[in-house]
Amino acid sequence: MSDIAARGYAHPEVLVDCAWVADHLDRSDVRLVESNEDPLLYPSGHIPGAVEVDWTRDLNDALRRDYLDRDGFQALMRRIGAEADTTLVFYGDKNNWWATYAFWVFRLFGHADCRILDGGRLKWVKEGRALVREVPSYPPSAYLAASRDDATERAFREQVLAHLEAGQRLVDVRSPEEYRGERLHMPDYPNEGALRGGHIPGAANVPWARAVDPSDGSFLPAAALRGIYEDEQGLRPDEPVVTYCRIGERSSHTWFVLRYLLGYERVRNYDGSWTEWGNLVGVPIER
C-alpha cells in the first residue's frame, strides 16, 4: 500500500506522489499542469513536460469577474494538448494553493481525471528531482469542452446568504487576523480590498494551510484532517458546507480537502469571498 493509500482518504485516487509523476513523465495521456501564485516560478524551472496554467491570464475572464467560458476552456485544453481522457496532474507553489484553484476551475467544466501532486513543487524539489526550463510544446488537441457547471461546486452570494440564514456551515480559511477584521499593516490600503473587515456570521475559522504538513507541503492524513474539521469545528460529511477566503483561491484548497480527502459530497467554494461579501450592501458580518 502506498503512503497516500494508507492515509485513509475518501478519494485517494485524486492524489499522486512524486514517484508516480516521475514514472509517468513520458506518458502522452498524462499532462502535468503547474499553477503558481508567483509568475516567475514556472519559467525559472518546472517538472519536465509540465505546462503552465496561469490563474490570471488563463482562468479568469479579462472583462468580468468570472472564470473563462466553455469556448475559453476548450481553447485552453486544446492548447495544452489535452484530450477528454487525459489525466491532468496539477501542482504548484504555496502548498498547492493555486494548483487546487486550477483543479477546481477544471472541475467546473467536468474534466474527468484531475489529480493533485501531493506536496506540489516543494516536495518535488525537496526530493531532489529535476526541474527544467524548456517549455514543452504539444500538438493541439480536438478537445470538446462541456459547459461550465456553476451549480455543484460553486456558490454565489445569494446562495451563501440563504445558506447562512438556514444555519448551515461555512468555513473561512483566511488567517485569524483577516477573520477578526483587523487591518493589515499597509497604510491607505483597506483590509482585503473590502470596506469592512470581519467574517460571514457563524463561519468557522480554519486557515487553509492547517491541512498540510509544512515541512513538505503534503496533505495531512485523513484522521488528522477529521480532527481539525470535525472534532474542532463540528463539521459533518453529510451536511452542506461553503468555503471562502478573499477571492476563492485559498478556499479552493479547503474545498479540495473536504470534497476529496474527507468525502464531503456537498461542499461548494464561494469565489466571491470576502472581496465581495465585505463590500455587499445589506448583508451581515461578524467580527
Place this chain on the structure above:
Amino acid sequence: MREPSARPEALNALIGTLDFAEDRNQRIQMLIDIAERYQPPPSTLASRPYPESHKVPACESEAFVWSQARPDGRLDFYIAVENPQGISAKAMAVTLVECLSGAPLPAVLAVTPEIVAELFGPELSIGKSMGLEAMVGMVRQMARHQLESSAE
C-alpha cells in the same frame, strides 16, 4: 504620483532595461536573472531566526529588511527572503538592495509601492503585490526614519 527623475538613477536605469524586453517572456527572464543575484544578509548583520521586528508585514515569502548607515548618512539595505520559492520576492529584494543602497534619502523616499507594478506588470495577485509593496514600504520607512534622525 511617481516622479521618475527623483528616484535613484540606478532604479530608473534598471526599469529602462526591463522596458527593452520585446515580450512578456523576455521580461520575466530578465526578472529571473535579477532574482538569481540574490544574496542573504551577511551573518555579521543578522542571523536566524531573524527578529520579527525586521519582518515585512503581509509578505508571504518571509522577507526581512535591515539598513546600515554610511558615514554620510545614506543607507545600505539588506533583505532576506526565506522562502526558497519566492522568486519574485528575491527579484524585488535585489532591485531594492542594488538600486537604493547608497542613494540620497529623498531619492529613496521617491520610490513608491507602485514600483511593484512597474517591475512586474499587472498580473501579480493582490496578495503577492501587497507583500512586495510592503517590502518597499519598509525600506521607505527606514529611509524616512534616517532622514528625520539626521535632521534633529
